Amino acid sequence: MTSPAATDPDAGSPAGSGSPTGTGAGPLPDPAALLDEYTPGDFYFSTDRYTMLGAGGVHVGAAVPSAASGDAVRAALREAGPTGGRPARVVGAVPFDTSRPARLAIPERLRIIGGGDSGGPAEHGHEGRGQAERSGVGARGELEAFSVTAVPSPEDHIAAVDEALSTMHRSPELHKLVLARTLHLRPGEAVDPLRVLRILARRHPEAYTFAAEIPGGPEGGPRALVGASPELLAARRGDAVRSCPLAGSAARSADPAEDRRRAEALQASAKDQVEHAIVVDAIAESLRPLCRTLEVPRRPELVATPTMWHLATPIAGTVADAAITALDLALALHPTPAICGAPAxxxxxxxxxxxxxxxxxxxxxxxxxxARGDGEWAIAIRCAEVDAAGARLFAGGGIVAGSDPAAELAETSAKFRTMVDAIDEAVRAAPVRG
Ligand SMILES: C=C(O[C@@H]1C=C(C(=O)O)C=C[C@H]1O)C(=O)O
Structure with a gap:
């Protein structure tokens, strides 16, 4: 995003193909529309209502230590002042361990297309819309072009799940533990994050598709966190607060009857309902003191990504105090039991x-x-660190009493598909050199 044309022509009023109020009434903005301007290091964030691209600018607050960080970011936004008639905005990524440095910046150049750039009602990832996304099912990369290393190995992940189950048995106050594993893919040549982003944006128009610069690339080179997350941690628009936790998962099937059977089995699974309720209860408890009103549906609904079924609960509220920002909300909720456990x-x-x-x-x-406090934060899952050396993919799942270690391993394998398929396609499509 270096061309002069990229300098915020939409300043002040969201413009483009989406509905200006973000109610979802208009056509969805093309999620890939801004990718022509993406250059490594940029921040890209695409939802089913708007897409944004941020470049350049100043980094804000190295460490984001819980509550204090909200203040540091607030001060930085105030100091930055509006650009082009639009309130200053901080973009980027916060690590799992919030005592470690975040990568947040106030971009020098920011482009947004689509309506409702501050987020509309919770339209994200509903079953009917997910169903339309079935085309991704069955697309299987074979990873011939890579060396693949699982860390931990599948056997060690099973052992880790066993260990989590015994720990929870010994300490019954620990209700849930989320364990993840990684896949290191080393292709013959560097993975192009832009190509991966294009594929994700095309295949996952309902997801939060993102790329954020993170530290640690080989020899000081660039590294990006790239992914297509189905999960909203927290959003605020004006008074309105939203969160949409997911927990309880089943892999999709290419066979429609089997796919439906798996969805129904997920909804009927007592273990998955418990696993889900732990997350909803924790989020409701964290939001309650920050909200004047809070609506928490009694039962979860089913949502679909091209690769997974999930149980989801769209939570909506109104913020108790206008000073509480979307980042404050995210920090208050993080780490939710969807990705960490309970108690946290x-x-x-x-x-x-x-x-x-x-x-x-x-x-x-x-x-x-x-700077108004509006914002939207997705949980960084279904993602990979991508750099010149290859990609490190992540997938995890919630363990509760009654979880089956082999099924947990299979669930992480299914969750890897989002990024495995995208990276595989990106590398296959790469022009052969030499
Ligand atoms: C931890 C991940 O996913 C989370 C765990 C889920 C589960 O345990 O069922 C479901 C959705 C996410 O909240 C991941 O995709 O890596």
């Missing part, structure tokens, strides 16, 4: 002990917040 502190400690790798920005959150 004990689960966090067990993840450190059992999981065996550094999550970095995976299962943190990615998004934006403006």
């Amino acid at each position: 502190a004990a689960a966090h400690a067990e993840i450190g002990r059992i999981e065996g790798f550094d999550r970095g920005f995976y299962s943190g959150f990615v998004g934006w917040c403006d």
Whole structure:
């Protein structure tokens, strides 16, 4: 995003093909529309209502230590002042461990297309719309072009789930623990994050498709966190607050009858309902003191991504105090039991002990917040760190009493498909050099 034409021509009023109020009434903006201007290091964030691209600018607050960070970001936004008639906006990623430095910046150049750039009503990922996205089912990369290393190995992940189950048995106050694993893909040549983004944006128009610069590329080179997350951590628009936790999962099937059977089995599964309720209860408890009103549906609904079924609960409220920003909300909710466990502190400690790798920005959150306090943050899942050396993919799942280790391993394999398929297609499509 270096051309002069990229400099915020839409300033002040969201413009483009989406509905100006973000009610979802208009056609969806083309999620790939801004990708022609993307250059490595940019921030890209696409929803089913709007797409944004931020470039350049100043980094804000190295560490984001819980509540204090909200203040640091607020001060930075105030100091930055409006650009082109639009309130200053911070964009970027916050790691799983919020005592580690975040990557948040106030971009110098910001483009937004689509209506409702501050987010509309909770339209995200409903079953009917997900169903229309079935085309991705069955697309299977074979990863011939890669060397693949699983860290931990599948056997070690099963052992880790066993260990989590025994820990929860010994300490019944620990209700849920989310364990993840990684896949390191090393293709013959560098993975192009832009090509991966294009594929994700095409295949997952309902998701939060994102790219955020993160530190740690080989030899100081660029590294991006790239993904297509189905999960909203927190959004605020004016008074309105939203969160849409997911928990309880089943892999999709290419066979429609089998696919439907799996969805119904997920909805009927007592274990998955419990796993889901733990997340909803924790989020409701964290939101209650921050909200004047809060609506929490009694039963979850089913949502579909091209690869997974999930149980989802769209939570809506009104903020108690206009000073509470979308970032404050995200920090108050994070880490939810969808990606950490319950209670959070004990689960966090067990993840450190059992999981065996550094999550970095995976299962943190990615998004934006403006000087009015409006913003939207997605949980950084279905994602990978992409750099010149290859890609590190992440997938996890919630463990509760009654979880089956082999089924948990299979669930993480299914969750990897979002990024495996996209990276595989990106590398296959790459022009052969030499
Ligand atoms: C942790 C991940 O996903 C989370 C865990 C889920 C589960 O345990 O069922 C479902 C959706 C996400 O909240 C992941 O995709 O890596």
